Amino acid sequence: MLCQKCGQNMATTHIKTVIGGKVTEQNLCGYCAAKKGYTGFADGSISGLLSSMLGQVMKSDNGVFEQACSCCGSTFADIAETGKVGCAECYKTFETELLPYLKRIHGSINHTGKTPGSTELVVTEFIDKVSHLKRKLANLVAEEKYEEAAKIRDEIKELEGDK
């Protein structure tokens, strides 16, 4: 069902109002519901809550909505309206906007579960370790601790040689 206010997005929030014994019912998308001040608990679902949380950001900050995901074409407005992300790449494109919400939903932004295959994790660790060592090396050189710096440099060489 489409939102009865904007007629464009999927209605995710069902709102029932009783005024003077007269019942009116409305089906709104997360964005329109948030604009009317309904916080998304109306349908009791987390995705309703999310789209209204994101909808509230939209009201206060319109800057991010110009940018579109290069993979699927989603704008952050699309994501905020539906509470759904367009594609895997969106998580990178809108990382800054999405991370605070992930933190609010899950209480964490660090995956600690399963990793598909093992190759990808090894590669990531390798890159992380090298970039970490390079930062460390830069610090040691700045502090003129050349002996330690040489050790780190050798470690980096060894890691890069293993590629």
Add this chain to the structure above:
Amino acid sequence: MSCWYKDYDALGGIVISSRIRLARNLSNMPFPRRMDAQMLRTLKERVKVAVDKMQDKVMLKFIEMNDIPENEIKAMVERHVISPDFANSCRDRAIALSNDENISIMIGEEDHIRIQVISAGNSLDKAYEIADMIDVALNESLGFAFDSKLGYLTECPTNIGTGLRASLMLHLPVCESRGEINMISDAASKIGLTVRGMYGEGSKASASFYQISNQITLGISEKNAIENLKVIAQQIVEREKSARADIDKLNLMDTVFRSLGALKYARIMSSDEFTKHISMIKLGVDEGIIENNNIKPVELLISAQPYMLMKNHIAITPLERDEARATMIRGLL
């Protein structure tokens, strides 16, 4: 293996069934909401190839949802084979299904792939083991979208991370009659679990059958999420058990046998009335009040759902359906 609601040995208890669901996506195409017809075809083809490739590990039949009649799709929801959401939007979508229907892969649901494994009784570990094996096998061909910091990437941010939803279906008639469900539900939500009706989000709890599942998927491992759920479910089970021990035996027997009588002799049985009685029958069987081994409450519960009934009986009006339900139940008792 038999389908979960016919796995009688495992069904006798407060924990009726265990379910694992993993949400997975391919990395190089938009999530289902943003897919066009061509992308959906490509997705189905790729998944079909991947499913065929793992035939030596698990045999699944690939089915186009367009080939399944509307009523059968609704019956599949009643048997928990597919989600209500998938049933509502399954046009042009597909499913890969095991013979016993305990394993299903929904293609093009909210995520590209939803792997689901159900098993009877308290058996989350067993169900996870199977789901995990399928996940590993499919990933080899499909390469799921994954980020080292955020985990498996999903269309809804509420599933990101492990993409895991583990659920247990519990039968809590006495806790319910004491009005304790809201309290249990509130306590569960404080530690990242949800308590819902038998058919998931938005469904009303029918006759004391409840689903409890994990809500948090990021920052917690699969193993810990499952362990948490098991620990809390066990506490709820203990609560139900001690509540059962407190009931006056004569009163309980009276209630149970009245329900049995109604099911044995009624000529018209509405869905609401039926679920109320079958819950009492299940309680009676589990508490040793009903000693007839031929009474299978969980199988009855599933087979007497509206669309399940329509499969076997040509019932058009609700009244005809209620009559068909009463007839079927009398036949089985």
